[in-house]
Amino acid sequence: MNQDLNKLQPYPFEKLARLKSGAQPPAGLGHIALSIGEPKHEAPQFVAEELLTHLHGLANYPTTKGLPALRQAAADWLSARFQLPPGSIDAERHVIPVNGTREALFAFAQAMVDRSADPPLVLMPNPFYQIYEGAALLAGAEPYYLNCSADNHYLPDFDAVPAPVWQRCQLIYLCSPGNPTGAVIDRATLERLIGLADRHDFIIAADECYSEIYPDEDNAPVGLLQVAAQMGRDDYRRCVVFHSLSKRSNLPGMRSGFVAGDAELIQKFLLYRTYHGSAMPPYHQAASIKAWQDETHVQHNRELYRAKFAAVLDILGDALEVTQPAAGFYLWPRTPIDDAEFARRLFAEQNVTVLPGSYLSRDAHGANPGANHVRMALVAPQDECVDAANRIKNFINSL
Numbered sequence: 001m002n003q004d005l006n007k008l009q010p011y012p013f014e015k016l017a018r019l020k021s022g023a024q025p026p027a028g029l030g031h032i033a034l035s036i037g038e039p040k041h042e043a044p045q046f047v048a049e050e051l052l053t054h055l056h057g058l059a060n061y062p063t064t065k066g067l068p069a070l071r072q073a074a075a076d077w078l079s080a081r082f083q084l085p086p087g088s089i090d091a092e093r094h095v096i097p098v099n100g101t102r103e104a105l106f107a108f109a110q111a112m113v114d115r116s117a118d119p120p121l122v123l124m125p126n127p128f129y130q131i132y133e134g135a136a137l138l139a140g141a142e143p144y145y146l147n148c149s150a151d152n153h154y155l156p157d158f159d160a161v162p163a164p165v166w167q168r169c170q171l172i173y174l175c176s177p178g179n180p181t182g183a184v185i186d187r188a189t190l191e192r193l194i195g196l197a198d199r200h201d202f203i204i205a206a207d208e209c210y211s212e213i214y215p216d217e218d219n220a221p222v223g224l225l226q227v228a229a230q231m232g233r234d235d236y237r238r239c240v241v242f243h244s245l246s247k248r249s250n251l252p253g254m255r256s257g258f259v260a261g262d263a264e265l266i267q268k269f270l271l272y273r274t275y276h277g278s279a280m281p282p283y284h285q286a287a288s289i290k291a292w293q294d295e296t297h298v299q300h301n302r303e304l305y306r307a308k309f310a311a312v313l314d315i316l317g318d319a320l321e322v323t324q325p326a327a328g329f330y331l332w333p334r335t336p337i338d339d340a341e342f343a344r345r346l347f348a349e350q351n352v353t354v355l356p357g358s359y360l361s362r363d364a365h366g367a368n369p370g371a372n373h374v375r376m377a378l379v380a381p382q383d384e385c386v387d388a389a390n391r392i393k394n395f396i397n398s399l
Contacts, residue, residue: 004140009130013036013355016343016353019356020353023348025349025350031353032353032387032391034352035353035354035375036377036379037377038377039247040250040379041250043249044249044250044294046290047251047254048287050286050287050290051254051283051284051287052283058282062279066285067097067289070097070280070285071091071096073288073289074243075089078241082222082225082226082229083229085229085234088236090263093263093267094261094263095259096273098256098257101243101244101257103278105132105242106135107272108171109139109205112170113140115140120141120171122136122141122173123143123145123161123172124145125148125174125175125178126364127180127181127369129207132207135173141171143362144165145364145365148178149367153183154181154183155185155189166200166202167200169200169202170203172203172205174204174205174206175206175207176207176211177213177325179207179210180375182210182327182330184222184326184327185222187230194227194231194239197238202238203238203265205240208243210327211223213328214302215305217299225239236263240260240266243258245292248298251291308382309331311386312385312386312389315389315393319397320335320392322334329377329378330376330378331375331378332375332376333376335372339374340356340359343355351391356370356374376388
């Protein structure tokens with residue numbers, strides 16, 4: 001058995017279930033879950049219809065590389081969204097469809113980490129999406145955590161990383177917009193990181209699955225490939241991005257996304273995936289093409305989130321230390337008491353579930369940057385989010 005499995009920590013929702021165990025919320029209050037980042041807005045009807053239309057694809061094995069039309073739709077969307085130079089993203093060489101970014105983010109480390117190094121490092125933000133840590137450990141690497149706190153605007157401070165760490169780094173995971181903080185890494189910071197990757201020869205894996213949820217239509221989050229192209233690096237060397245339809249198009253159940261960037265890395269990742277056996281079903285591919293080709297439903301999705309943030313922050317703004325995130329659909333407030341105690345008591349007294357921030361982070365460099373925070377996912381319908389906000393305010397007033 002792979003002994004690295006013993007290094008994996010319990011998943012945050014497993015810890016949350018234990019935390020809530022035995023608590024009895026009031027019978028008269030229905031449960032509201034703000035703990036899971038699962039979009040609840042309606043999936044686009046035209047995507048569902050396209051999926052049903054192509055169910056005859058059940059009779060065919062899909063290819064790992066995916067349909068040329070799907071790769072082209074992803075390449076076209078990526079080029080338009082991030083203003084990439086015409087022709088710089090070749091659908092044949094730079095793009096692979098994947099079954100959601102979760103499995104791809106995990107698999108990428110297995111394909112890219114050189115276990116012969118002593119020992120390899122994989123850098124990641126802290127707090128973080130737990131897949132990054134698990135991927136590093138099962139690839140035989142050691143995670144190195146980049147604390148993201150209010151002091152550094154909830155962003156990794158790359159300038160504070162010691163040179164020996166960069167020298168051992170083989171892969172760095174980014175999450176921008178961030179989960180759980182919603183922080184967005186700016187152009188200048190990405191330029192510095194690309195320069196560090198060139199100097200120390202590591203790969204940048206940018207998880208950009210929240211890139212299409214942002215409050216200002218005229219200020220979309222910048223992307224890794226966008227910055228690379230603006231630096232004149234339209235070969236995208238050492239740069240790979242991960243995009244998904246789950247958040248952008250409210251299609252978490254379809255498990256559809258893509259990976260794009262450095263052609264050499266994409267070729268090696270395709271080889272890995274060919275053996276891994278993780279091809280996307282043909283009917284999901286057909287439906288995904290339609291989703292990537294339409295922006296109207298994505299703009300409407302942002303409108304729904306803007307309305308929810310405005311309503312919830314109007315209620316909680318004077319009760320919690322919380323601000324509008326730069327992007328994404330999470331709130332990341334500070335708690336007036338220990339975050340785990342806050343979450344348990346909020347559930348027990350108000351039947352609202354939030355996720356303790358310390359469950360999303362690790363003790364590193366003398367601190368746990370998730371401590372005394374909770375993550376609130378504003379994914380439920382607006383009336384439920386407003387109800388939850390009022391209950392949270394009542395709970396805080398009772399402390």
